Amino acid sequence: MAHVLVIGASQGIGLETVRAALAAGHRVRAFARSAHRIALSDPNLERFSGDALNGSDVAAALDGVDAVVQALGVPVRDLLGPVRLFSDATGLLVPAMEKAGVRRLVAVTGFGAGDSRDAISPLQRLPFRLVFGRAYDDKDAQEMRIRRSRLDWTLVRPGVLTGGRATGRYRVLDKPSSWRNGLIARADVAHFLVGQIEDASRIGKAVVLIERALPL
Template identity: 45%
Template sequence: MNILVIGASRGIGAHLVEQALAGGHRVTALVRNPSTFKQTGGLLQVVQGDIRDPDAVYRATVGQDAVGLAIGCRPSCTPISLFSTGTAHVLAAMRAHRVGKLVCVTGIGAGDSRGHGGFVYDRLIRPVLLRTMYDDKERQERAIRESDRDWVIVRPVFLTNGPLTGAYAVRTDLAGVRAGKISRADVAHFMLGQMTAMNWRHMAPLVTT
């Protein structure tokens, strides 16, 4: 499968590139600064570009079967538009090139996962420190839901740098759920599986241990 990974330089995206290559997939990594991108491989193509540049996204999407979207930014008190603007560019490019599958990471605190992070996160961190970020993630999720692509929105709980275990739970019924922790590697594992199986198609599950 041909996979485009956006947000490939670090975190979940970097793990997704590594695991996709290990699985024999052809991977295109859209990165802002290729000189700092350390991963290599015969089935890896590195493309310089920014998700905020629609032309760069358009070029990177040519010939892909699926897109893994794992972008992030620093929290800010000022309005954030990276997630919604970038996702609009991705969806437009996918339609233009007839790419069917999108698997996108947002996070706990988006949609119906809001209120499941525990007291400190729900009452302080999410509404104060991450408010503008999650305002834009809500816009991002809305755009994906309204699109005509096959999609899975992935909402991981609190992230760690732990190893890939493959031992995690995927939940859409959040009654009584409070967030735990999950490794970035395990989130990438779930994303890669959805790019092939799409068995959570048109859903936004919480991924947790």
Template identity: 40%
Template sequence: MRLVVFGATGGTGERLVEQALQAGHTVTAVARRPEAIALRHARLTVRRGDVANADDVAAAIAGHDAVVSALGAGSSRAPTTICRDGVGHMLAAMERCGVRRISCVSALGLGDGALQSWPLRLFMRHVLQPLLRHPFDDLRAMEARLRSSSLEWTIVRPPRLTNGRRLGRYRYAIDTPLARATTISRADLADYMLAHLDDRATVGALVEVAY
């Protein structure tokens, strides 16, 4: 499959690129600073592009089979629209280019924590959500744009991400809350997203994934 990865210099994005190549995909990694991507591979193209620029996004997507987005605000808590606008540009470009499949990273913290422990629910409601109000607002707006699209989208909501190794073992729930969801490694989040790109059950669905 020919994949284009946005957010390729982030922790999850790097692992998506690495694992996609390991799985035999042809990958275009899009970054504002291509020099930040040290990986070299015969099936990897590193392309300079800014997701805030619709022309950059459209040029990157043309000729691919699927889009994978690991966009995020990083450690910033400031107001942002990077995910909303970036994915909006992706969806518009996909419509023009005839690309149907997109999978995007969001955050489990956007939910109400209905199946989590009481301490975790209180932490999410009274600490995490107020602390990350602006990035979460951006992710909610991104999710709304995906939901209103006629394309084959999947929203993946992980809990707290770690830099642990890839285990290939995790739990996930499609369009239903996942109980006791506390952590997952970025490597296993990437593993899930790539392994389920062809899973029709995840099309038009919200997926929670965790250990």
């Protein structure tokens, strides 16, 4: 079992990843500014309060871990202005991991980031850009920083996120010709992320995750 650092652990995919990693028997260091509020009880859980934009916090959180899951998110209200969280946090994380000798990085971005942008259907393209354009421009920069690194990385691009329990019926689309948008539960994304911690088969690759495809 691995010692895993989950960045962005207090809510959303990050919190689901903490749950799934603990259920799989991993030791988890849950990193977030509000880590002390994580309402889980497990002897393998360590709450680590820190800021993903603070280099000292990130360096300290990497001490002794085997792998990192980066699952950052921004509030909807912040989508209306400039977004820099993803690229700025990754700009700190990548060199800190390289310096610490922590090689495995599983990073959540999203469908529409990087080269998956070309797979957005014409009908979805305009509303996607209007709502998420600033965030996804920053996710593009995040992905580029990761790709240029010396890390053993995997980029995970979920579709439209939903609540509820994991179904296990999601699809892993690893070929550009198969990429399309769809719905997927956060808990299913977390299930996939945890599976990648010790799986080397998708190192250096980007995948799209969906359960049910959206109409074009």
